[in-house]
Amino acid sequence: MQPFALNYARPAVDSEAVLPYVYDSGLQLNVLVDGRIAASDAALLRELGTTTSTAGSKTHFDD
């Protein structure tokens, strides 16, 4: 007896990809391996899609 809307569900996209940046608590920013600030690299953000409106997040649905 599945709710109607779940007839349209699909597997969530795996979002566990390894990110090429780590959080620097001193800067309060994520930095790349070469020390650059990740947020300043628009091409990287576009490629990773980490700033994109998505569906299926475990913790947030304010996309």
Next chain:
Amino acid sequence: MTVLILTGEEDVTADMVVVHLNAASVPVVRLDPADLTAGVALSGEYVHGSFRGHLSAGGRLVSVSGLRSVWVRRPGAPAARAAQPSAWLTEEAGQALYGMLRGSAARWMNHPDAARRARHKPWQLRLAQRCGLPVPATIVTTFPQAAREFAARFPDLVVKPVSGAHPQEPPRAVPTSRVAPDTDFAAVAYGPTLLQRRVAKRADIRLTVVGEALLAARKETPADADPDEVDVRFASAATPWLPTEVPPRVAAGVRAYLRTAELAYGAFDFAEDADGTWWFLECNQSGQFGFVEVETGLPVARTIAAWLARPAPREPGCADDRRLAAP
């Protein structure tokens, strides 16, 4: 005066705003409530008619009275990463942190009470109607017969989750999906179902509103697009997001919406039809904006930073104080 940002470490979208605050030399303390008692600490004293509260994270200490604004971006559940997490500890930590912050004079983006209310999609639809924004015919129901009758009146429908939440175990996504004309609506009885007239769209609109600032992006729907691809988040179309102008009536409507909802930030989704009408779909009170800025160059992060950097108002007194102070 400091800007407090509540979000996870991996939130690179928040970084986009922190960069601007740093450039403007505005002090920032960023923490994730999930780290309470394991890297984040708090203390507040209510003594002799006054309050003194402090938060610490990452070696930084900030007084609650020294906050100019609080940005509730993507906070984790309080104390979720404590040494011995529990639902009880999360409630305790949440009450302590947000209770203390509620007593400050800081400006919120967005206030937790307003944010909680604003997540209710049926409430959003009604508020949008009241604010003069066109809303596609919609029904939320557990009556299969009501769904059938609605489908008879509006044969081209989509279905979407009422809450916007997605089921887990296993993790699944429920995109906005087109409902076939011969669909059996019996399962509507097993869960509230939101059905909405499909807008034959020529574009998707993401309108990000920060205070009074409107930053709109438009993604054209290709002429040969599959009409079953309703949800732009899942669509394969490679057309870019581009900046666009906001029609004056829409501008007035969304500003009224945010004022009434007591929100400082909202990310509105519209479907633009062949006549150019923007149909309100939803307003995400903490919607993503990074992809808009990255693709269009619209200065969303800078605008958010500027809003957060404005001075805090004076600490409010109680209602009786104001009455007694009146001439």
